[in-house]
Amino acid sequence: MRAVRDFASGIVHEVNNILGVIIGNAHLAKKSSANAEALEKYMGEVRDAAEEGRELMRHVAVLAGEQSSRARPLSLNDLVINVTSELDPPPELDLSSEEATVQLDVWMAREALAGVVQFMAETKAVTSLRVATRVVGSAAALTIEDDGASPTDDELRALFAPFTKLDGRPKVGLQLTSLADLASRSRGYVTAGPREPHGLRIVLTLPVSDGTPSGDRPGVPLSKKGV
Structure with missing residues (x-):
């Protein structure tokens, strides 16, 4: 119930902020109708x-959706390349030489990964971003790490909760929650911790x-679907 309350509180706070901007500017x-x-x-x-409100509701609708039935085998390496191809400066890619094939909903995977990568890239103190894939036995691991501020233990415990606040980083929103949701739907898990030295x-x-x-090779856009 604590998670439900935190989620509801975050949504109310965000919607109130959006409504305040709309009402105030309207x-x-x-009053300025004569000044074009x-x-x-x-x-x-x-x-x-x-x-912004429409985008917020779209993400909430995804989290509220049923278990994905559109999952299919997908190259984790191809997903990383597609998601990071437009970032400037580009992140360091350290991709597995062994094909990392996982079962994912392509659209949800792209949305979740892009949100997390963008969140980390937009942190002002971050000067380098690294994305790596590895295959270890029957598991594939995707690692995203930056050189920004190290999170505290309290921040790590709440990292994947909606609208978490982190010192020295932009507003989280639902990006990290969406990644945790993707992991849950795909029989996986997600963890977070500090990167050394920071x-x-x-x-x-x-x-x-x-x-x-799938045939989504590097340079070929992954499918997108609106809600």
Whole structure:
């Protein structure tokens, strides 16, 4: 029940913030109807806040969805390359020479991994980001680590809860929660800890799939699906 309360509290806080921006800027726009430049500015703030609200509800809908039935064999290496291909500067990739094939919903996997990588890349103190894959026995591991601030023990305990606050890092939102949800749906697990000498390390561990990986090769966009 504590997790449910924290989730509900986070949603209420985020929605109230969004509504505050919309109502405040709508009021200012009404007062500035004769000033085209000011009107455009305030209405732009309203549109941005509405888009933020839509994105929040989309992520909540994904978390509330049923167990994924669209999972299929997927190359973990290809997923990493696709997700990180547009990052600037690009992260260091350390990919397994052994094919890391896992059973995942492609769209959910891309959304979850992209959210975590973007969250770590947007941390101001981060100057390097490393993403690695390994196959160990019947498990495949995906490691994402940066050189930003090391999380405290209290922060680590709450890291995958919605809207967790971390010192020296951007607002978390639902990115880390989505990764934990992906792991749960895929019979895997996710862990987090400090990176030496400083930084954050997140490891997603999944069972290796016996199937042939999909045709989503590097440079070919993975499918996207809206809610």
